Amino acid sequence: MRTLEIILLVIITILPFLKRGFLKKIAKKNIMFFLSGLVLLHLIIDGYRWQMIPTYLLTLILVWCLYKEYPFFDGGWIRKTIRGIALILLLLFGWALPYILPVFNLPRPTGKHNIGSQYIHLKSTQDEIMTSDVGDKRELMIKVWYPAILDNEKTESYLNEGDRVSFAVKHGLPKTIFNYLDIVKTHTYIKPSVAIGKFPVLIFSHGSYSQASGYYALIEEIVSHGYIVLNINHTYESTGTLFPDGEIKLFNSEYDRKQNNQEMAEMAWNAMQDYNKATTPEEQFKTVHNLILNYYGAELTERYSNDISLVIDELKKWNTSTFLAHHLDTTKIGVFGHSQGGAAAGQALLDDGRIKAGINVDGMQWGKIIDTKMTKPFTLISSEWDDLHPNLNIHAYHNGSSSDFYNAKILNSGHSSFMDIPLMINLPFINEAGTIHPRKAYEVTTNIVLQFFDLYLLDKHSNLLELSNKYPELELTKKTIKKLPNTVR
Missing domain, CATH: 3.40.50.1820 (Alpha/Beta hydrolase fold, catalytic domain)
Structure with missing residues (x-):
């Protein structure tokens, strides 16, 4: 995986588990703009590829939760379980697809021509x-x-x-x-x-x-x-x-x-x-x-x-x-x-x-x-x-x-x-x-x-x-x- 892809995946993996009190210390607009900017930068520099769709989707969900000030794991245990399973699946595919099917670098030729x-x-x-x-x-x-x-x-x-x-x-x-x-x-x-x-x-x-x-x-x-x-x-x-x-x-x-x-x-x-x-x-x-x-x-x-x-x-x-x-x-x-x-x-x-x-x-x-x-x-x-x-x-x-x-x-x-x-x-x-x-x-x-x-x-x-x-x-x-x-x- 490429650097921007890894950074984006690390952030969206950690973000749902951060406590509400910690998030309040950081202006939600700053987090939203940072995530949006990171995705935009990734699309400009790395380019879109379908392997990143689960990552894009989870990023969109997290930005929406921040905008609505809606905790990801709020509600009863059934709702928490459903959201937890959905999060795990998105993260699983988010990490696995770009790793298994990477944008790879071919070996650089060593000859003079x-x-x-x-x-x-x-x-x-x-x-x-x-x-x-x-x-x-x-x-x-x-x-x-x-x-x-x-x-x-x-x-x-x-x-x-x-x-x-x-x-x-x-x-x-x-x-x-x-x-x-x-x-x-x-x-x-x-x-x-x-x-x-x-x-x-x-x-x-x-x-x-x-x-x-x-x-x-x-x-x-x-x-x-x-x-x-x-x-x-x-x-x-x-x-x-x-x-x-x-x-x-x-x-x-x-x-x-x-x-x-x-x-x-x-x-x-x-x-x-x-x-x-x-x-x-x-x-x-x-x-x-x-x-x-x-x-x-x-x-x-x-x-x-x-x-x-x-x-x-x-x-x-x-x-x-x-x-x-x-x-x-x-x-x-x-x-x-x-x-x-x-x-x-x-x-x-x-x-x-x-x-x-x-x-x-x-x-x-x-x-x-x-x-x-x-x-x-x-x-x-x-x-x-x-x-x-x-x-x-x-x-x-x-x-x-x-x-x-x-x-x-x-x-x-x-x-x-x-x-x-x-x-x-x-x-x-x-x-x-x-x-x-x-x-x-x-x-x-x-x-x-x-x-x-x-x-x-x-x-x-x-x-x-x-x-x-x-x-x-x-x-x-x-x-x-x-x-x-x-x-x-």
């Missing part, structure tokens, strides 16, 4: 398989984050309308519920010029059914250190995609239900039952081989990987005829992503020879990786999964790598520790971010990402392996995973 963003609408010739419309072709919106030269541009609002509305629809909330995010200050400026020079290109892929650009804390920091990040919004796979004509294409739940069906559920259930009975790594591998190769996640991984290649196909054109002209170093392409997007990063590293290195951030690596191996530099960053969450990535990557393979685990983190969700929702048991401080998780993650790509895209000296000495929250190893003996083919 300012950050700009623009959108590119990619229209492909590939059929759109996720709709039944005849002739429908795959279209993507790409948010381009880049090092910028500023000339009085304004910072953008946190999340565009497509991300906000679709996130509300996902959770059955009013579409305007996230309007308060206009108050959140980003460090990304609207359409400034790209900084002088060529920059390495990182393609970022989001998690399934998540906000495509809900990763400001990570991406702003990375861009500030001299990378261009192409943030793909996988149409029908994110919560929603906003197109230039104002249309928002939401997550295609119908297609998802048809593909991620009862057969898939039974496949996962049976595999996990057998997995839990297995007594050796070799037996465990046999129980999940078919699951990793053929589960619905493998289809998603292939589809996301295809989108990544569609973007790479356009880089040459964008490097000559868009605001990015002559700023893309297309010889230095990396890919990273979170959750399903992390799996896509691993898959794209296999599928597309133009990608030099990749990072999977807490994604289960479904698909054909189980029958092959990595041949390019790769990092798997994991949250600290609990014992009930089987680590199938051990088996997905069982063939190891002929190149450098890093395995990083951030202790006490959760699956959403790599998103902005822990900032938006300030309750760990809801935001699934573990017990690590969100800013510490971002700091560790961005350091891994930057050190890794600095080394393998820019040939810079890297202290990647030393990060585990710097951060006690990090377990980091570099290895080629040994092939398990007697595995099936």
